[in-house]
Amino acid sequence: AQSVTQLDSHVSVSxxxxxxxxxxxSSSYSPSLFWYVQHPNKGLQLLLKYTSAATLVKGINGFxxxxxxxxxxxxxxxxxxxxxxxxxxxxVVSDQADTGNQxxxxxxxxxxxxx
Amino acid sequence: DSGVTQTPKHLITATGQRVTLRCSPRSGDLSVYWxxxxxxxxxxxxxxYYNGEERAKGNILERFSAQQFPDLHSELNLSSLELGxxxxxxxxSSERGGSSYNEQFFGPGTRLTVL
Numbered sequence: 001a002q003s004v005t006q007l008d009s010h011v012s013v014s015x016x017x018x019x020x021x022x023x024x025x026s027s028s029y030s031p032s033l034f035w036y037v038q039h040p041n042k043g044l045q046l047l048l049k050y051t052s053a054a055t056l057v058k059g060i061n062g063f064x065x066x067x068x069x070x071x072x073x074x075x076x077x078x079x080x081x082x083x084x085x086x087x088x089x090x091x092v093v094s095d096q097a098d099t100g101n102q103x104x105x106x107x108x109x110x111x112x113x114x115x
Numbered sequence: 116d117s118g119v120t121q122t123p124k125h126l127i128t129a130t131g132q133r134v135t136l137r138c139s140p141r142s143g144d145l146s147v148y149w150x151x152x153x154x155x156x157x158x159x160x161x162x163x164y165y166n167g168e169e170r171a172k173g174n175i176l177e178r179f180s181a182q183q184f185p186d187l188h189s190e191l192n193l194s195s196l197e198l199g200x201x202x203x204x205x206x207x208s209s210e211r212g213g214s215s216y217n218e219q220f221f222g223p224g225t226r227l228t229v230l
Contacts, residue, residue, distance in 0.1 A: 108158075
């Protein structure tokens with residue numbers, strides 16, 4: 001069965017400092033992994049995705065994530081936080097099943113950026 | 116703007132009532148997914164339709180049902196509403212139904228309040 005664990009429910013960083021949001025996954029298959037961001041009262045927006053090509057994936061707004069199979073991790077990073085990065089972040093694993101691709105969401109990490 | 120539209124944006128109703136939420140996928144997308152987001156349960160996958168047919172089922176209650184029409188828009192019907200059904204309901208769409216590589220594009224959501 002597929003599942004995702006986001007290790008921190010809340011992360012707080014100062015503006016201009018690095019961001020690290022941690023995600024571990026469990027998957028029976030070679031997984032597809034995604035990070036989505038949700039700003040307050042908004043829908044979810046795709047940040048980046050891993051689909052078995054390069055293990056270091058670059059996304060929008062300066063975010064990137066590295067797929068580490070040995071650690072079953074897909075942590076999201078950004079070198080320098082911006083105030084506009086304050087939002088909820090979801091790590092997602094996708095089920096590669098014949099019956100359709102279900103998304104399994106982590107519980108989310110709320111990122112606060114301190115000016 | 117993801118290209119996925121949902122109506123209405125807000126819905127307030129009473130316990131025991133029935134409501135219908137509507138979703139129009141991105142142009143060309145054949146798959147539609149419904150999710151429920153609540154504070155205590157997080158983001159839960161409800162159901163997926165692909166080109167008019169049910170493709171995958173998640174944690175959808177028997178009081179809830181959905182369908183996808185020939186023009187590919189979808190409706191989620193919630194009946195015998197309870198206070199606990201109050202949540203944000205998201206619709207998402209993707210190009211195909213069976214590949215885990217496809218990201219899902221999320222609509223802005225419908226906020227349902229049951230009083």
